[in-house]
Amino acid sequence: MGEKREKVAVIIGPTAVGKTKLSIEVAKRLNGEIISGDSMQIYRHMDIGTAKVKPEEMDGIPHYMIDIKNPTDSFSTAEFQYLVREHIHDISKRGKLPIIVGGTGLYIQSVLFDYQFSETRGDEVFRRELEQLVEEEGAQAVFAKLEAIDSASAERIHPNNVRRVIRALEIYHTTGKTMTEGLETQENNLLYDIALVGLTMDRTKLYDRINYRVDLMMEEGLFEEVKQLYDNGIKDCQSIQAIGYKELYEYFEQKTTLQDAVEALKTNSRRYAKRQLTWFRNKMDVTWFDVTDEEKKEEILQYIEGKLQL
Incomplete structure (x- = not known):
């Protein structure tokens, strides 16, 4: 019972707030490795729309829970929980700091707390x-x-x-x-020693960043990425529910114009960011850092080091 708990840093926040860049800096300084806490980055061939970290951006830091499933595969919170806990144990065993980064609240919560996915009796x-x-x-x-x-x-x-x-x-x-x-409603018993960092910023600036990022994604080839999935017959599956994919599918199915599909993508991304912030504030004990006007890297590093006694 007296066994020391593994230490885990967690960086959460809404889409486009800057989690990826910060997490790599933190990993470099604190001898860490990164586990994606995003429910859609697990899918192969879905890179641009899920804002997956690019190989050149990783700066030599190992990343896990990316490109582990085909777009036609289903995926559950329970499977995410199991796989991430395995990664945490493996990273810790090698003397490194596991850093979970992402925005899918329920997935992250299921890993950190003693959530049981028991099979309920059927009818x-x-x-x-x-x-x-x-x-x-x-x-x-x-x-x-x-x-x-x-x-x-x-x-x-x-x-x-x-x-x-x-x-x-x-x-x-x-x-x-x-x-x-x-x-x-399960018992919120933490399984790890955690430093839970949340990034936030002025709502108007965040929404501007989201709109800009969607335009950038289109320039980088999001249209072609989604078209390839559509042309390959990948339909009616969990992965295509992702924001950035379902909107363009509407265009390919001739249900909307391309301009309206892109506007819908921006609107849905902004709404998602709002839901993410609400969820994290209501469900988890987060230490928030406002990154609207300045970089808080040093402050965040000091907080994680102090909280985890690194």
């Missing part, structure tokens, strides 16, 4: 009713039920991933709690 009759509904009215009919009771799960699960949609509804039916509530 076969209820499941068959839902399967019948899919046959009669289509996948969207059951997905609408999930959106109505658990919008957070609906954001993570693709409407056509019928098995997972039904499973989420079954959990609510048998327990009275949504899948999301089931996770959030």
